[in-house]
Amino acid sequence: MGLTTVDGDQWSLNLIELFLKSSSQKNWQDSVSVEITALELGLPSQSSEERFQLLMRLDHKIGSVWSAINLFSLQLSEHSVDSDMEFWLIKVSRKLVDQMEEFCHSISGHNAFVPDIIRLWAELLQVERQFTNLKNSYRDIGKGSASSSSGLLERRQIDPEANAFHIRLKQNGLNQSSAEFTEEHANESRAYFDSLLLELGARSAWLSDIRQFEMDQFRICELDWRDALELVCSSFKFIHLLCETYLNDIIKNQHIRFLKEQNQPDMCVDTPFGSFVQLYFDGSLNGLVRLVHELGHAIHQRLHRESTMGVIPLTEVVSETWAMAFENRFLEHLRTCCPEWVAQVDAFRGFQRIEMSNRHRMLTRFEHSLHAKQIQNEADIDELWLQVNHRFYGPNIHFETEFQSAWKDVGHIFIAPFYLSVYAEAKERADLCDLSSMIQAYCSKRN
Numbered sequence: 001m002g003l004t005t006v007d008g009d010q011w012s013l014n015l016i017e018l019f020l021k022s023s024s025q026k027n028w029q030d031s032v033s034v035e036i037t038a039l040e041l042g043l044p045s046q047s048s049e050e051r052f053q054l055l056m057r058l059d060h061k062i063g064s065v066w067s068a069i070n071l072f073s074l075q076l077s078e079h080s081v082d083s084d085m086e087f088w089l090i091k092v093s094r095k096l097v098d099q100m101e102e103f104c105h106s107i108s109g110h111n112a113f114v115p116d117i118i119r120l121w122a123e124l125l126q127v128e129r130q131f132t133n134l135k136n137s138y139r140d141i142g143k144g145s146a147s148s149s150s151g152l153l154e155r156r157q158i159d160p161e162a163n164a165f166h167i168r169l170k171q172n173g174l175n176q177s178s179a180e181f182t183e184e185h186a187n188e189s190r191a192y193f194d195s196l197l198l199e200l201g202a203r204s205a206w207l208s209d210i211r212q213f214e215m216d217q218f219r220i221c222e223l224d225w226r227d228a229l230e231l232v233c234s235s236f237k238f239i240h241l242l243c244e245t246y247l248n249d250i251i252k253n254q255h256i257r258f259l260k261e262q263n264q265p266d267m268c269v270d271t272p273f274g275s276f277v278q279l280y281f282d283g284s285l286n287g288l289v290r291l292v293h294e295l296g297h298a299i300h301q302r303l304h305r306e307s308t309m310g311v312i313p314l315t316e317v318v319s320e321t322w323a324m325a326f327e328n329r330f331l332e333h334l335r336t337c338c339p340e341w342v343a344q345v346d347a348f349r350g351f352q353r354i355e356m357s358n359r360h361r362m363l364t365r366f367e368h369s370l371h372a373k374q375i376q377n378e379a380d381i382d383e384l385w386l387q388v389n390h391r392f393y394g395p396n397i398h399f400e401t402e403f404q405s406a407w408k409d410v411g412h413i414f415i416a417p418f419y420l421s422v423y424a425e426a427k428e429r430a431d432l433c434d435l436s437s438m439i440q441a442y443c444s445k446r447n
Contacts, residue, residue, distance in 0.1 A: 039055070152413070186391050190392075199217075206398050231337075235337075255277060301314070316426075324356070383404075
């Protein structure tokens with residue numbers, strides 16, 4: 001693959017170029033202002049399709065600059081953006097949002113005459129608008145709180161009915177049952193941990209010990225990131241030719257960043273000028289699958305950007321379905337190309353199924369229950385955490401004292417309200433889908 005060094009701070013090699021590409025075109029601010037004015041004037045000669053395309057062009061231009069700024073903030077502890085530029089960006093972004101909302105309102109009574117792609121965009125945009133204020137409020141109280149517990153308790157005050165949960169489900173076309181942690185799920189997860197105890201030859205165990213035993217079941221020889229990328233690329237080319245091409249582009253363009261320490265989250269940042277992958281790779285099978293997950297996001301995002309559906313925002317459940325579908329295909333490939341790892345791969349699949357389909361439902365139950373009136377202080381949160389986990393692990397797994405506050409390590413609860421609710425449905429869809437056919441369907445929609 002002609003790998004170059006992809007380590008540490010390599011994003012910095014491209015950030016300046018990206019920012020210039022997105023923001024320093026000649027008179028680009030003037031052209032944006034002119035187009036915003038054209039939207040505000042609402043020229044009668046504009047069809048809904050023309051107005052829609054103008055909205056999308058503006059969203060792309062403004063979004064490119066914000067994406068570059070966000071990449072700076074991910075890369076650097078401090079980033080410098082001209083204050084006049086940032087003020088101007090905020091102003092035009094608000095104007096664009098106003099025009100998008102006005103456009104959605106103008107077509108609401110004429111759905112029969114509006115192309116499906118525009119109607120779908122408007123529907124998703126409307127749900128996102130409902131969610132934006134709640135998300136911002138959740139994040140604001142989290143930043144301003146003296147502790148993680150006070151942040152969660154304050155969030156109940158601004159959203160007593162857990163509307164963020166219901167909007168998240170609506171946004172993804174899901175119902176509450178798709179995220180519910182039922183007795184069937186509890187029994188299944190308990191049976192899984194009881195089977196581990198049986199293999200361990202014990203009637204009960206501390207949580208840390210059973211989790212360590214579980215990890216030992218899928219331990220492989222440690223890989224470095226170069227070997228990992230070679231292995232991933234060899235599997236991707238069997239999915240679709242574009243996958244290998246796109247992966248090589250990610251590496252060649254240095255759009256992947258391996259962290260030296262596990263001090264930032266794994267992520268794939270979707271921008272109008274490419275996807276950027278960041279993760280900490282520890283050389284394990286779990287690390288390999290996490291790498292595949294983020295690269296799967298990147299490939300899906302590019303397919304989406306380059307198709308006629310690129311203007312439609314991706315829902316979380318669709319995005320996670322694709323990433324997990326890549327995981328599934330990779331694990332299938334690993335069983336074939338590395339027969340010495342078959343037992344480890346099968347053990348990992350068992351862990352993954354319980355983690356995604358059952359534990360994430362349990363975590364959603366915990367997050368939703370935080371909004372109950374009886375949750376008044378940190379001790380109540382600790383007790384709730386132990387209750388839902390006892391239901392998940394069963395009576396034969398004992399918790400260490402410090403586990404009662406382990407909820408503080410569930411990052412999604414603090415940065416993405418109720419995002420955890422989509423994983424179980426995404427896993428079930430991923431297990432049933434044909435990834436190669438899904439990629440080919442995108443290819444047929446390319447501009």
